[in-house]
Amino acid sequence: MVDVAILVSVGRHPASGQARRAPSDARALELAFGLPPGRRDALHAGDPTNPALRDYLGMGLERLTVLAMAEGRDPTDALAARLRGLSPGIILTGNQAEGGEDSGMLPYVVAQALGLAIVPDVVAIALDAEGRTAEVVQALARGQRRALRVELPFVATVHPAAPAARPSAFGPARRGRIEVVPVDAPPDAFLTACAARPWRDRPKRLSVGAAGGGTGGALERLRAATEAKAGQGRVLVEPSPDEAARAIWDYLQEQGMQPR
């Protein structure tokens, strides 16, 4: 038995700009469905009438609690207060929102407010028999994985490499209940101080021949663009297969690609 709270947000389709379920939040919900049975509380802070919220209900959730607040309000205090009341064993959320401030700060602020441990970039969670500690797998760069052990309760942010979320079904999405809890949230002063405008792509910074980088300037840039890189060029001509294999093996060890 483990109680899980899932924090979900509303995403934004990158091409059409349509509101949709945020992909990593949906993965967090999927991960929660895979855990041993217990209470599942899904929380959203924002506009309760947003149709994209029904996508989460369509995944098989019966009830979604929405802390209703206007746009531009700081949801962290309200969420932390609500979670303190629920006191779940695991709090799951996506590792980055899509469509809001997208700073990825919220789970950290919540964990800090509740005094919980936080595990970032989670792809799998396995609970031990008593349900007191969990073995968590994290996704790292280059497809690597790291396992670690953490005591309940904790906060985990879910990585996009986690198992894909199930599709949302129409029937459950209609049947699911959205419970609206009006809350009083302070305006977000940090965000109001920022100027917002549509994003425009910037030219990519060249790493070769840039002001501080290389020495050659234009010549070096031309070279980097036109020439294939030449290697260090150690050549073994017609070695016996064993010599060749030995040379490759030693080189791989030298480069740290094989254990010594």
Next chain:
Amino acid sequence: MTARRRDPRAERTARIVQTEPRRRLVLDPDAIAASSGGRPRRDPRARRADATLQTAPRLRLDWTGKGTGAAVSMSAPGRGQRAAPAAPPLRVIENPACLIFAALDRPDGALSAHDRQLLAAARLLADAVDGAVVAVAPDGADDWGALGADRVIPLPAAWAAEYAPERRAAALVAAIARWSPLHVLFPESPEGGDLARRVAAACGERLFAGVESLSASRVARRAGGGATELSCAPSRFLSIAADAVAPLGAVRHEARRLDPPETSPDAPKLREARRLPVDPDGVGLGEADFILSAGNGVTDWVVFADLGRALGATRAGSRVVCDAGHLPRDRQVGASGTVVSARCYLAFGIAGAPQHLQGVGGVERVVAVNTDLHAAMIKRADLAIIADAQAVMPALLRLAGEGGHG
């Protein structure tokens, strides 16, 4: 030997001592030797030798006058050696108006390109307010001064290798409390971004995450699912996206060491961190670290698959191989396949067509086995072996099976 070109006209003018009432010249040649001006005589042969960067496999010239000193002195004996680029003068900031922290990642104990960019960003902010850049990172053998750090707060060197985000965050929070820096900069990388959020949350402040453009008065980042640009004056906690700032050129700073602050050794909540073995073929080709690649010269696909498993390498192939169905399409390296960024690329029987070489442009080390000495892949390789792939693969498989004790 710079022979001076004689300029008779100038010599004649130099000898003139009197023009009125009539022109008179000095005839003593010594008197004018020093002042024989004019341009230095051009020596095209020496200039060409000077500009020669390499003669084999083909001639390459560099007329910009920035050729390497060594090549110059060899090709043109007697000519003055070009001075080595002067070391930049040491810049000491004795009484900084404020401090700018740069919390470096140092993944696997080495400074990454992202870390260098972070130091450049910190430098930019520091120079605007006469501040000093403080590098906060696990200790190591780096030359912090040449990287642009005025001060260094060394953390235990072991933290670079282990996963200790809580201890790192605690140390940073303590350092921030003690020195109260104006800005704290983090790299927006998986580990650095995590650390940034931990520290910002612990300090009760907001993080301006993933800065894409930075100046002393304004920072901007992407938000709203990538559709909006948020900008404001630099806030206290910033995390800098990769490639947003150019790294510093030649600089020399003091890199004075500060004592790391004491932190209470709280028991970490995340324990027993360890790397898990991953199936190399499950890793996307674009992010694979070690790739074993086959071309048209490979016919023994069973040994190839075994070798990939034994070496723990992600399998890939050239277009010919994928067209023939020996490997799935998503394993094709090259212009019409995947551009890979592996650290090591082991190629068997690949000719190295331009379309293929484009795909391995970002690879650090290439090992090539090919029967053709003149294949383009052999030129690109750091270790090239001219042998039959079908003979080398089983031998390497045997060696890998024995763990290198053959």
